[in-house]
Amino acid sequence: MVKVAVLGATGYTALELLKILLRHPEVEIVAVTSRQDGSPPISSVHPSLVGRLDLALEDLSPEEVGKRADCVFGCLPHCASAEILPRVLAAGAKVVDFSADYRLDDAATYLEWYGHEHPDAARLGNTVYGLPELFREQIRGARLVANPGCYSTSAILPLAPLLRAGLIERDDIIVDSKSGVSGAGRQPKLMTHFPECNESMSAYNVGRHRHTPEIEQVIGRFAGTAPMVIFTPQLAPMDRGILSTIYAKPKGTLTEAAVMACLREAYAGERFVRVVDHLPGTKDTVDTNFCDVTARIVRGRVLLISCLDNLVKGASGAAVQNFNCLHGFPESTGML
Numbered sequence: 001m002v003k004v005a006v007l008g009a010t011g012y013t014a015l016e017l018l019k020i021l022l023r024h025p026e027v028e029i030v031a032v033t034s035r036q037d038g039s040p041p042i043s044s045v046h047p048s049l050v051g052r053l054d055l056a057l058e059d060l061s062p063e064e065v066g067k068r069a070d071c072v073f074g075c076l077p078h079c080a081s082a083e084i085l086p087r088v089l090a091a092g093a094k095v096v097d098f099s100a101d102y103r104l105d106d107a108a109t110y111l112e113w114y115g116h117e118h119p120d121a122a123r124l125g126n127t128v129y130g131l132p133e134l135f136r137e138q139i140r141g142a143r144l145v146a147n148p149g150c151y152s153t154s155a156i157l158p159l160a161p162l163l164r165a166g167l168i169e170r171d172d173i174i175v176d177s178k179s180g181v182s183g184a185g186r187q188p189k190l191m192t193h194f195p196e197c198n199e200s201m202s203a204y205n206v207g208r209h210r211h212t213p214e215i216e217q218v219i220g221r222f223a224g225t226a227p228m229v230i231f232t233p234q235l236a237p238m239d240r241g242i243l244s245t246i247y248a249k250p251k252g253t254l255t256e257a258a259v260m261a262c263l264r265e266a267y268a269g270e271r272f273v274r275v276v277d278h279l280p281g282t283k284d285t286v287d288t289n290f291c292d293v294t295a296r297i298v299r300g301r302v303l304l305i306s307c308l309d310n311l312v313k314g315a316s317g318a319a320v321q322n323f324n325c326l327h328g329f330p331e332s333t334g335m336l
């Protein structure tokens with residue numbers, strides 16, 4: 001059994017993670033942390049865990065967590081993560097980090113997009129990006145895995161095979177994404193307050209969303225050099241799910257059949273990427289670890305459409321895939 005701990009256990013991604021871990025035959029959950037006073041039972045903040053997980057939330061030091069657990073899932077906001085996780089690693093545990101802190105390769109890009117110096121800059125560029133479908137071999141030998149952003153996964157999975165095959169131009173890519181409100185986490189904010197977002201859709205962080213450099217960096221590994229991406233996130237009035245529509249310019253003449261064949265070949269044998277003929281919708285993937293992808297050619301442009309559940313394939317499901325890779329378990333262990 002692998003002893004695991006979850007940091008930031010009161011949040012949305014942590015709840016999804018705990019539900020998956022409770023089904024995992026090789027896992028013992030030994031600690032769930034929160035800064036809350038009084039060590040309340042975790043089921044008092046996540047009532048869906050009543051009768052399923054009998055643990056108290058604890059405000060543990062990173063050293064204590066790293067000693068108690070073999071593997072630690074960091075479900076913390078960025079910045080807090082890079083302050084805490086180096087101490088967990090130093091105490092001996094492996095780590096899967098949900099935050100953006102270890103996704104980018106260089107400190108200058110981090111400073112530009114996150115607005116503060118990275119607290120643990122030496123690890124940037126030396127941390128594996130946790131998208132098993134693309135980087136499985138590197139994940140297997142890692143001690144720290146940077147779990148991808150939810151929007152990023154929905155863009156990278158369809159784009160990477162086409163860039164690797166040289167089928168599309170790298171400097172003419174538009175990613176238009178809609179996300180459910182849980183993508184913003186459990187902390188109340190004006191934008192995610194019910195009367196603000198219910199029955200309404202709006203774009204936000206136009207031209208400056210932090211998943212932009214992450215998408216560019218990762219697909220750049222398949223394009224030869226970093227592409228330029230226009231990424232426009234929008235908030236959709238639903239709890240969970242991401243739908244991304246991606247527009248790219250083909251190199252020369254390209255048929256729909258050729259694009260679909262490229263995607264099918266890339267993900268043949270992959271349990272969690274489904275290349276589908278129909279136009280997928282978020283409800284097809286909600287509560288699952290699937291990312292559904294399809295392609296069309298419209299007026300000479302390639303359209304890629306993908307969807308996933310931001311809390312599962314966009315966060316906790318991917319994290320368990322990474323955990324399984326780290327420990328040599330079949331990648332779908334614990335997942336439906």
Ligand SMILES: NC(=O)c1ccc[n+]([C@@H]2O[C@H](COP(=O)([O-])OP(=O)(O)OC[C@H]3O[C@@H](n4cnc5c(N)ncnc54)[C@H](OP(=O)(O)O)[C@@H]3O)[C@@H](O)[C@H]2O)c1
Pocket residue numbers: 007008009010011012013014033034035036074075076077078080098099100148149150182183184185186187310311314315
């Ligand atoms: N939501 C998504 O769809 C999604 C998808 C992919 C990745 N992520 C990333 O995953 C991480 C967790 O996201 P989430 O949506 O679960 O967030 P969340 O619901 O806001 O939960 C984060 C938890 O971290 C704890 N926390 C907050 N600030 C902290 C600090 N300064 N130091 C220590 N603990 C702190 C809080 O617990 P206490 O107040 O109880 O201590 C909070 O419940 C974030 O980095 C997020 O960007 C989220």
